Amino acid sequence: MNAIAKQEIAVQQDARLVPANDAPMVAMIERIAMDPSIPIERLEQMLAMKERMEDRARDQLREDREYEAKTAYFSAMSACQKELPVVTKNRRNTHTKSNYADLAAIEEQAMPIIYDHGFGVSFQPDGYNDIGELLIKWEISHSGGYVRNGIGAIPVDGAGAKGGVNKTGTQAFGSTTTYGRRYLLCMLFNISTGDDRDGNSPPADETVGDGEPITEAQASVIRELIGKAELEIDRFCMHWKIEAIPDIPGAKFNDVVRSLRARIKSIEEKANA
Numbered sequence: 001m002n003a004i005a006k007q008e009i010a011v012q013q014d015a016r017l018v019p020a021n022d023a024p025m026v027a028m029i030e031r032i033a034m035d036p037s038i039p040i041e042r043l044e045q046m047l048a049m050k051e052r053m054e055d056r057a058r059d060q061l062r063e064d065r066e067y068e069a070k071t072a073y074f075s076a077m078s079a080c081q082k083e084l085p086v087v088t089k090n091r092r093n094t095h096t097k098s099n100y101a102d103l104a105a106i107e108e109q110a111m112p113i114i115y116d117h118g119f120g121v122s123f124q125p126d127g128y129n130d131i132g133e134l135l136i137k138w139e140i141s142h143s144g145g146y147v148r149n150g151i152g153a154i155p156v157d158g159a160g161a162k163g164g165v166n167k168t169g170t171q172a173f174g175s176t177t178t179y180g181r182r183y184l185l186c187m188l189f190n191i192s193t194g195d196d197r198d199g200n201s202p203p204a205d206e207t208v209g210d211g212e213p214i215t216e217a218q219a220s221v222i223r224e225l226i227g228k229a230e231l232e233i234d235r236f237c238m239h240w241k242i243e244a245i246p247d248i249p250g251a252k253f254n255d256v257v258r259s260l261r262a263r264i265k266s267i268e269e270k271a272n273a
Helices: 003-016 022-034 040-083 103-116 169-189 216-228 233-240 250-272
Strands: 091-093 098-100 119-128 134-142 147-154
Touching: 022 040, 040 103, 040 119, 040 134, 040 169, 103 119, 103 169, 119 169, 134 169, 147 169, 216 250
Parallel strands: none
Antiparallel strands: 091 098, 119 134, 134 147
């Protein structure tokens, strides 16, 4: 057996004699340092071993804290969601004849419970992606120390498929950020909205007749067709009596698509005449 192998065995034997706490390790190193018969290499290896043990202890402590914080986060989230009410729809869209809960209603009815469970929520604009969608960075922090974040891509209200803006920049930005915050908040905390069953029902002529609005995928199809139909979005919305494309009732999707395709076909026929 060569000298290096013998030295390594000796270090391992020393390590087995060292308890987990730090003081005996220091005492062992001091004993080795004071013993002139022990090679200096053994001392260096013991110091290196102490550093590795300290690093492992720090890593383990950090992992334990992260695990505890993450566990506390999801435990609080579960308890929070059990207490969250179905947020009452407090606004009326006269064009789609449907009710909806605006951002203020969601914050008033849901945020106190969210805060009580130690959560903080923030939303920040984060520029635009390659297809012109507004990026909103969201972050949920918990008092236990765990944080989750991500980015939601929200189609800009008033922008066509080719990026043509049909509202002022301020109007488009404001309505898109409000829309994005409302939907992200509901999605992240699994918040549901519904009509107020304890109060008076809306008059018969105001009951929802067209169901839920179109999906985002359907809205994207319509935006693309509007661009090909060479229409201004304001004019389009005025024709269909809506405030924005996402407000189109789902039941009218096919009618809108047929109308736009007919206009596109007419434009193509005139171009080929």
